[in-house]
Amino acid sequence: MSGSDSIRMEKLSYSVGGRKILEDFDFCLDRGVNRTILGVSGAGKTTILKLLLGLLPPQSGRVCIGDVCITGQPESIFSEQRKRIAIVFQGGALFDSMTVGENVGYRLFEEGRLSEGEIEGIVREKLSFVGVEEALNLYPAELSGGMKKRVAIARALAANPDFIFFDEPTTGLDPIGVYNICNLMQRLQAEGKTTLMVTHDLATAFATSERFTFLHQARMIFEGTEAEMRASTIPEVQQFLQPTKESLFV
């Protein structure tokens, strides 16, 4: 499988200000296998997503999208390849000088291949898919946290990507909001999108992914299915699944 239809990270190291965030990290996201990367806050989960997208330059190792190795290349070279991937940032990262409609249609407007009418049709369709059609002409500042995330998902969908990254999509949402996001992710998977989520929310992770990667102190300490994870004897993984007294203040 790990041919042209995957996003890979090979022997990747990344540090900020002398502090190692990732060390010798290998990771592969194959088309059709939905994954979650788990780890405590500050473990470097967001950093992994940004490295995979070529938004940050690694100190060593490389990232490949399909057949194209993007590390060390200027953005203009791999930006076409990267369009196969969309990301839903933690806070939504909606452009706050634009309306919801302009946000969702952003890439289509930029590419300028479609007429305004066609773009509006797509925008409405994506907004109704995530259930916030009524927000079309609102500005991001007028939306609730859950709506922002759903609009961000609609924006990610507008470009029709193969892979969608989710950065802590359920953090800070009420249970209904969490359910909504979970449901959306499952519907996307049913439509053939491959999802990669980073989170520390186990329930959402188990509901939406087949394979799990556990990040601890800059390294991958576990990779496998839910059953393998529950059966794992690695203490950090067990602590994460069922925090006990021993996990206080570690």
Place this chain on the structure above:
Amino acid sequence: MNIAVIDKIMLNFFAELQGWFALAATTFARVFRRPYYYREFAVQFDKLGFSSLFICMLTGLFTGMVMALQALVQLKPFAATSYVGGMVAVTMIKELGPVLASLMVAGRVGSAITAELGTMVVTEQVDAMRVEGTDIVKRLVAPRLKAMLLALPLLTAAADAVSLLGGYIMASGYGINPTMYLKGIPQFMVFQDLIEGLVKPTFFGFLIAMTGCYVGLNTRGGAEGVGNSAKQAVVVSSVLILMFDFFLTKIFVVFRG
């Protein structure tokens, strides 16, 4: 302070300088390439340029008035008060107009550019744009640079014009009529002064826009980081304006021989 600390500060300084020049070079390389983002340019011109008109005119008015007042007091004993128009014009158009208008704009607009871009960075909007395939230099930096390059000379011209008016208000109190006032101007100035007085603000506009964008795009660390960046951008661009005012003047003087 030991040598290691100095070393670190110097390294930091040169890294920032290098980053600044790299951004400026990239912007110049891409500013004439499609897409041009006309709408963004128009928005920025309105937001950065037109909205500063009032404050620049106010600055011009009072500076012109005070320059005239000072000149009149000095000239009166020599019965040379008719030269006041020329003295106001030469100081305002060559020096104070460009510098004061640019300093006002640096405070008002430099910080606004930095805060806006900084907020976009810390809320990951810039990352989101990049993922959408947008060249952020073309989309965010170039329109702001173009807006400043066009707006600042115009604002300076407005400040200069109003300062001459302010000067006349004071001069009229000393019995100087408009003809006398205007006649004094060419006695002190040549056409080249006018050009120099517009080249300076164009260059300062470049400094303000590039510093604002560079500091904004390199913002780290949430809301506090945005605040720090805005403060830093104003300080750096103000100092750069004063420094380059000297260097530009020196260059102009040398070229005149």
